[in-house]
Structure formats: structure tokens, C-alpha cells
Amino acid sequence: MSILIRGGTIVNADREYRSDVLCDGGRIVAIGENVDAPHGAQIVDAGGQYVLPGGIDPHTHMQLPFMGTVTMDDFYTGTAAGLAGGTTTIIDFVIPNPQQSLMDAYHLWRGWAEKSASDYSFHVAVTWWDDSVRHDMGTLVQQEGVNSFKHFMAYKNAIMCDDETLVNSFRRALELGAMPTVHAENGELVYLLQNRKSLAGA
Numbered sequence: 001m002s003i004l005i006r007g008g009t010i011v012n013a014d015r016e017y018r019s020d021v022l023c024d025g026g027r028i029v030a031i032g033e034n035v036d037a038p039h040g041a042q043i044v045d046a047g048g049q050y051v052l053p054g055g056i057d058p059h060t061h062m063q064l065p066f067m068g069t070v071t072m073d074d075f076y077t078g079t080a081a082g083l084a085g086g087t088t089t090i091i092d093f094v095i096p097n098p099q100q101s102l103m104d105a106y107h108l109w110r111g112w113a114e115k116s117a118s119d120y121s122f123h124v125a126v127t128w129w130d131d132s133v134r135h136d137m138g139t140l141v142q143q144e145g146v147n148s149f150k151h152f153m154a155y156k157n158a159i160m161c162d163d164e165t166l167v168n169s170f171r172r173a174l175e176l177g178a179m180p181t182v183h184a185e186n187g188e189l190v191y192l193l194q195n196r197k198s199l200a201g202a
Contacts, residue, residue: 001025004037008046012053021051054088062092063112067158079118089119093150095159098128102136106144123181125150129165134172141176149173154185 005021010031020035021028037043063074073081079090092113096105102124113120124140126133126149140146149169151161161169166182173180 002038002041003044004035004041005044005046005051006035008049008051010051016050052086055082055086056089056091057082057087058091060090060092062090062116064093064095066095067155075113075116075120079116079120083118087118089121090116091121091123093123093125095125095150096127098159100127102126102133103139106140106146122146123148123150125152125159126161126165126169127152127159128161129168134168137169137172137178138176141178146178148179148181150181150183152183152187154183154187154190156187156191160187 001024003023005023007018007020009016010019010021019031019033022030022035022037022041024038060078061071062078064071075092079087082088082090092109094102094106094109096102106122106124109122124137124146126137137149151166151169152159153166154160170180
């Protein structure tokens with residue numbers, strides 16, 4: 001089905017200008033003044049309105065099980081709310097438990113995301129290290145289109161990376177042309193202060 005958005009003010013990164021936008025099959029196929037509407041096209045009058053590209057939220061946690069809790073929004077409710085505000089794509093985080101296969105965790109998240117109302121992609125966290133993690137990182141990049149890996153320097157005794165895991169994972173990401181990202185926090189110090197607080201309250 002074709003949709004012609006007529007006479008709106010298009011806002012891009014470089015400028016804003018008045019134009020028509022023709023979409024067909026979910027893709028923009030023409031931008032210009034006085035674009036002809038194909039037979040049967042739905043015409044939307046956008047005069048006096050802004051026409052913006054869909055937003056991408058690169059950091060979401062849909063139905064994330066984490067340290068005894070689960071985030072409130074699942075992939076449907078969270079993405080539906082995002083669409084209402086103009087966010088058309090999310091990048092969520094696959095976070096394996098320590099010793100859990102990266103691929104097993106990835107397929108679990110993919111299953112949850114089947115009910116997503118918008119487009120989605122994934123970062124994958126590296127929470128431990130051995131040869132299977134190295135192999136799975138390659139599979140994720142080369143076969144699944146994952147191009148970023150998350151590393152937590154917080155959450156001791158849960159998903160915190162030690163230095164060996166960080167170095168090995170960063171080296172592998174470099175080999176694969178992938179982006180390593182970091183939750184940068186001193187997990188050891190936080191753990192120390194949490195214990196001190198617990199003792200003070202006892």
C-alpha cells in the first residue's frame with residue numbers, strides 16, 4: 001500500500017524544507033514537490049506539520065530479568081509506547097548469566113522480541129570468558145548482524161567482568177570489527193561500600 005504525505009515540513013540532520021513524501025511497502029520511494037499519488041494511495045495532509053525520521057533508542061531493557069527483578073515493560077508494551085512517541089527502532093541488551101552461552105541468551109531474547117511492535121536490534125553483553133564465548137562473538141557478528149558487545153564493570157558476584165574478560169573480549173571485538181561498550185563503574189568499590197552500609201545498619 002502506498003502512502004503520500006503531502007506538504008509537510010521535512011526535518012533532517014542538515015536542514016528543514018517543505019516537500020511531499022511517498023512511501024510504498026514500508027519504504028520511502030520519493031521526496032519532492034507535487035509528487036504524483038499512485039492509484040489507491042492513502043493521502044495524508046501534513047500541511048503545517050513536521051515530518052521527522054523515526055527515532056532510534058539505542059539503550060533499552062525490555063523484560064530484562066536482573067538480580068531478582070524483571071523490568072516492567074516487555075517487548076510489546078515498551079515498543080508500543082515508544083511508537084506513540086516517534087521511536088520506531090530500539091536496540092536492546094542481551095545479558096547472559098555467567099556461564100550461559102551467548103547464543104542461548106541471544107535466542108532467548110529473540111524469542112521475547114517476536115511480539116515487538118517496532119523494529120529492534122541487539123547489543124550482547126559479555127559476562128564471562130572462555131573459548132565458547134570467543135566463538136559465539138564471531139557467530140553473532142558474522143551471521144546475526146550484532147556489532148556491539150557490552151561489558152559491565154559493576155554488579156560484583158552477578159555479571160561484572162574481570163580484567164581478563166575485558167581484555168579478551170576487547171581483543172576479539174577488534175578482530176571482528178565490532179564495538180566494545182562499557183558500563184564503567186568501580187564494582188569492587190561499590191561492593192565494599194555496600195557491605196559497609198549493611199554492617200552499619202545491622
